[in-house]
Amino acid sequence: MSHALIVDDDTDSAQMMAALIAAEHFTVATAHNLRDARRQMALQQPDIVLLDLQLPDGSGMDLFDDPQLIAHSEVVLITGHASLETSVQALRLGAADYLTKPVNMKQLRGILSRVMRPSVLKDELASLNAEWQKSGHFGHLWGRSPAMQRIYEQIARVAGTAVSVFITGESGTGKEVVAQTVHDLSRRRKHPFLAVNCGAISPNLIESEIFGHEKGSFTGADRMHQGFFERAHGGTLFLDEITEMPLELQVKLLRVLETGTFMRVGSTTPIETDVRVIAATNRTPEQAVSSGKLREDLYYRLNVFPIALPPLRERSTDVPLLADHFLAAVCERENARKRFTPAALDKLTAYRWPGNVRELRNVVQRAFVMAEGDQITDEWLPSDPPSAEAPAGAAAAPTGRDGSITIRLGTSMAEAERQLILATLRHYNQHKERTAAVLGVSLKTLYNRLKEYAAEEKGDGEATEPSGSTEGS
Structure with a gap:
């Protein structure tokens, strides 16, 4: 049975949480100051520590000064209000999540359902790093270039936390793949990962798709519909092309991020949601803000942990690895065996890939179809047009x-x-x-x-x- 420690100087609040947590089949201990907390942790190492930041003998943050003390415990901060500062503080301290007072039972249950010792995540990341060094494969991503190593480090750092992630990069660089990898390495992995392209849904339907609607709320609404936020409860919601979301809907999204509640279209009843949001755009975010495509307050709320993906032309050393990976997938699907010639790999590496990894995957599939034998030559591979770039000095x-x-x-x-x-x-x-x-x-x-x-x-x-x-x- 998992063990929880509640560190809160409010006796009534601590007892109430203890009763709620015990009902979720945890053993529970309470401490009302830092001294008692250290003593309790020495007696029995908790799987989860619910830590109030305001304590009589110091700040709850002081527990982080002793890494060995909390090395095997998941820490959840307790704060008076949720804010961007709280998210940043939780990330900086290494906390897995945070709760706001008064504690919401639904949110608490969600956190308890995701309890995972930091040592488990650490072992998984060590295994992934070993696999990456061996095969160039990290989660759903492929690459050995320094640029991708930096991406792997960022994913490893943020995956185990609850903070929002904002992914930027050109179309086709793999933003959804990064989001999926973050989810799969997080404590939410057993819950849904849903992706929605905000630029691919009609502005008239996007609110209903994201928040759902009640029966009869508009013409054609012949039944109640659960939106993405409702279906992704407990998991991760990936909002691609966030700058294409209508501004009036961006206001409602900001409210969900700040309050954890939303309402279906046609309803006045708030619904609580426990969803981690990962957003992405192929625009420059600051440019989108200045041009009125993205609300500045929403941008800063989403941009807690930015990840900037490099275009494929800036990591050309990864092209042969990616090409072989895509070819192996096609060969397995088609029950065939083909390989690239050295000249073909050289040509693929030299190409600038304006469509990035997505274009490379399509090129590999087309080359597989066109190759008559078991070797894929450079005959059907793309070349940069002479006018793709202006000549130097022109x-x-x-x-x-x-x-x-x-x-x-x-x-x-x-x-x-x-x-x-x-x-x-x-x-x-x-x-x-x-x-x-x-x-x-x-x-x-x-x-x-x-x-x-x-x-x-x-x-x-x-x-x-x-x-x-x-x-x-």
Whole structure:
């Protein structure tokens, strides 16, 4: 039976929590100051310590001064209010989670259901590090480059905590894979991991999809619907392309993060939720804030622990490893055996991969299909077009034939992005898929931007649906 220690100078509060925890089949001890807490931990090592920060003989943080004392205990901070500062403090101290007073039973049960000794997580991370050094494989991620080593270190540091994670990176770099790895290494791993692309859901439906709706709340709502927050209870909710979420819904998301409650569309009854949110965007977050696409208060609430994924061109040494991994998966699925020639791997490594890891996976699958024998040569592999980059030293000119454009100093970030997108679209003859790949954004994001520009120009169709546009690969 697991053992819990409650460190709280409020006797009534400590006794109430002790009764609640005992009902969850834990043995429970209480301490009302730091001295008693140290004595109790010496008598019996607790699996979980619920630690009030305000104690008569010092701060609860003083227990962290003795790492050996809490090395085998999961620590949950008890605070008067939840805030961004609380999240940062919990992460900095190494606490697994935090509770707010008065303690919510549903939230407490969730924490108790996820109790896991730090030594267990430490052993798992040691095993993952050994596997990474052997095969280049860390969780769902592949790579040995220094850039990926840094990502692994960040994931290992944040996975065992409850803080929010904000992942940035170009389209196709693997943001959802990172989120899944964080979830799988967390204490929430036995609960759902749900992913929602905020840019792929109609603005008219996204609130219902995320928060759910009651029967009859709008035309077509013929039954009650549970949203992502409700279905992900106890687990992790990954919000991709968060900057595409309507601003009015961002306000409601912020309230959920701050209060832990939400309401279905058409309801006035608050529903409690225990969900860890991981958000992601392929935009520059600060640019999204300045252009009005992301609320500044929501950004700071989500950006407790940022992870910036490198584009594949900045870790080209990982390309052969990734290519072999994707090829092995295809071979297993198709019950075949093929391999890349050295020349093919060299060509893959030299390519700049505007579509990043997603493009590499697609290229490997196509090369597998086109290769007639058991060897995949460089015949069907992509090459960078001569005009993909302006030649070194070339003079900048607006939409010049060398593929460069001129943007005046003082131009806003939003306008600079607009000029770049439209110029790139013209450069690639209105080929939207190629434009999106070169810019490092999803096709959905490109369509959203073009739709915005069309609205701004009051129906100028050239920005949205140019005649003769090509959407095939």
